[in-house]
Amino acid sequence: MLITVALASCKDLVSIPEPIGSVTTKKVFATDAQANSAMAGIYTRMINNALDGNTGTQGFATGMSTIFGGMSANELVTASTGSADYLFNTNRLLADNGSSTKIWVTAYDAVYGANAVIEGIEASVSEKLHDDVRKRLTGEAKFIRAFSYFYLVNFFGEVPMALTIDFNKTVNMKKTPKAEVYAQMIKDLQEAKNLLPDNFSGAAGERILPTKWAATALLARIYLYAGDYSNAAAQASDVISQSALFQLPADLNEVFLKNSQEAIWQLQQGDLPANGKATPEGYTLVANKATIPNNRPFFHMSDELKNDFEMNDQRKTAWTWNETAAGKEVYYPYKYKVGTYNAREGVMTEYYMVMRLAEQYLIRAEARALANQSLNLAIADLNVIRRRAGLDDLPATLSKPEVILAIEHEKEIELFAEWGHRFFDLKRTGRAHDVLSAVPIKQPWNGDNQFLYPIPRTEIIANQNLIQNPGY
Structure with missing residues (x-):
C-alpha cells in the first residue's frame, strides 16, 4: 500500500x-x-x-x-x-x-x-x-x-x-x-x-497486462492517426497474423468476456462493493430491467446510432437492449451483461475491454484504402467483420470514396460505445x-x-x- x-x-x-x-x-x-x-x-x-x-x-x-x-x-x-x-x-x-x-x-x-x-x-x-x-x-x-x-x-x-x-x-x-x-x-x-513478452504468460494466461501485441496494435492505431498508412497496415497485419492468440469469436456474446479470444488487452476491475464486480460500463450502462421504468441507466443510444444499424445486423441483437418509453423505442448499449444488480458471487465473468482484434481489421482496411494498396483487400477486411455480424459482403465494385464511407460506417457500428472511437474518428477524418x-x-x-x-x-x-x- x-x-x-x-x-x-x-x-x-x-x-x-x-x-x-x-x-x-x-x-x-x-x-x-x-x-x-x-x-x-x-x-x-x-x-x-x-x-x-x-x-x-x-x-x-x-x-x-x-x-x-x-x-x-x-x-x-x-x-x-x-x-x-x-x-x-x-x-x-x-x-x-x-x-x-x-x-x-x-x-x-x-x-x-x-x-x-x-x-x-x-x-x-x-x-x-x-x-x-x-x-x-x-x-x-x-x-x-x-x-x-x-x-x-x-x-x-x-x-x-x-x-x-x-x-x-x-x-x-x-x-x-x-x-x-x-x-x-x-x-x-x-x-x-x-x-x-509476445504471450500472456506474465499474468498467468490472463489478458490483463500489455504484451508486444498490445504495443503493436496501439502503434497501428497511432500510425493511422498520424497519416502513416503503410505502417498502420503493416502493424495491424502483424497482430491479425497471430491467429494462435487472437480470433474473432463467432458468438458476439463472447466478445466482452474476460480473456476473450478477441481481447488484445483488458483491464481487470477491482472487486469493489459499489461496483459489484462490474466493469465501468457495466456499472454505468447495464440496468436491472425488472426495475424499469423507475431505474433507467443515465445514458442511452442516440437515434442516429440506433438508426444506422443495417437490417438483420446481429450486433444490434447481441449488443443492445431496448424498451418503450413514452411511446418511443429507446435503445441502450449492452456489450457488457454484468451490472451491479447481477454480479455473480465470487466470480468475475467480464473484464474491461481496452483493445480488440476487430479494430485491427478496420484499421488495416482504412490504411489499405488510403495508401492506395488495394481496395479489394480493404473490402475483404470489412467483410470479415460484416460476416460475423450476419451481414452480406460488400461488393468488390465499390469506388474508393464508397469504401471510405463503408469503413466509417463499420467503425461506427462495430466500435460503438467503446473508448470514444466515433468522436476521434470523425475529428481525424x-x-x-x-x-x-x-x-x-x-x-x-x-x-x-x-x-x-x-x-x-x-x-x-x-x-x-x-x-x-x-x-x-
Whole structure:
C-alpha cells in the first residue's frame, strides 16, 4: 500500500513535487516484487479510479472516454438533461467542466506513474531487481505512457508532454505540438514492442497486462492517426497474423468476456462493493430491467446510432437492449451483461475491454484504402467483420470514396460505445463538422471549437505558460 501511495501522490497534472515522507525511488525499486507492485498500482488506479475513492465513470480509463466521447459525438445521450453532462450532448461545454477535468487529471496521473516506473527502474542498482523484470516493466510503462497521451491529445489537442517526474522540469511546461507527441508515442511503442513478452504468460494466461501485441496494435492505431498508412497496415497485419492468440469469436456474446479470444488487452476491475464486480460500463450502462421504468441507466443510444444499424445486423441483437418509453423505442448499449444488480458471487465473468482484434481489421482496411494498396483487400477486411455480424459482403465494385464511407460506417457500428472511437474518428477524418453539426440535439450549432475539451482552469491558474484552448 505504501509503495502504491508513494507513486500515486500526484493529483494535479504533473506539476506536484514529491511529498515529504514518501517512499524513495530507491526503496520502491529495490526488488522484483516492489517494482511489480508499483506497476500494478498504475493499473489499479486506471481502472478503479483511486484518485478520489469514487466508482463508476470517474476517470479516462473507467468509462469517461466512452461516455463523454460518445456524447460529444452522436452515440450516447444522457437522460439527465439538467446536468452538466448534458453540455457534452448539446456542444456547449464550459471552461470549468468537471468531467473533462477528470479525464485530464486521471490520464496525467497514469503518465506520472509510468514516468516514475521508467525512471525508478533506470536509477535502481539493486541486484534483486532482475533484468527480465526491468525490461518487461519498462515496456509496460512506456506502453501506458503512449496510451495515456493518445487520449490526452485526442480530447485536448496540444498538451504538455512530460517525460519525467522532475518537478522542476514539468511545473511550467508549455503545450507540445501534436506531431511531437505522436512521435514520442511511436518511439515509446517501438521500444515497448522489443521489451514486452509476445504471450500472456506474465499474468498467468490472463489478458490483463500489455504484451508486444498490445504495443503493436496501439502503434497501428497511432500510425493511422498520424497519416502513416503503410505502417498502420503493416502493424495491424502483424497482430491479425497471430491467429494462435487472437480470433474473432463467432458468438458476439463472447466478445466482452474476460480473456476473450478477441481481447488484445483488458483491464481487470477491482472487486469493489459499489461496483459489484462490474466493469465501468457495466456499472454505468447495464440496468436491472425488472426495475424499469423507475431505474433507467443515465445514458442511452442516440437515434442516429440506433438508426444506422443495417437490417438483420446481429450486433444490434447481441449488443443492445431496448424498451418503450413514452411511446418511443429507446435503445441502450449492452456489450457488457454484468451490472451491479447481477454480479455473480465470487466470480468475475467480464473484464474491461481496452483493445480488440476487430479494430485491427478496420484499421488495416482504412490504411489499405488510403495508401492506395488495394481496395479489394480493404473490402475483404470489412467483410470479415460484416460476416460475423450476419451481414452480406460488400461488393468488390465499390469506388474508393464508397469504401471510405463503408469503413466509417463499420467503425461506427462495430466500435460503438467503446473508448470514444466515433468522436476521434470523425475529428481525424475531417467529418466531424458535417456529421455532428446536423445532429438535432446539438442545435443551434455552437461552433467547432468544442471538438477539443477545455484545459482545466486549475491548470491554467497554476501554470502561466499553459494556454486555454480556443473558444473557452
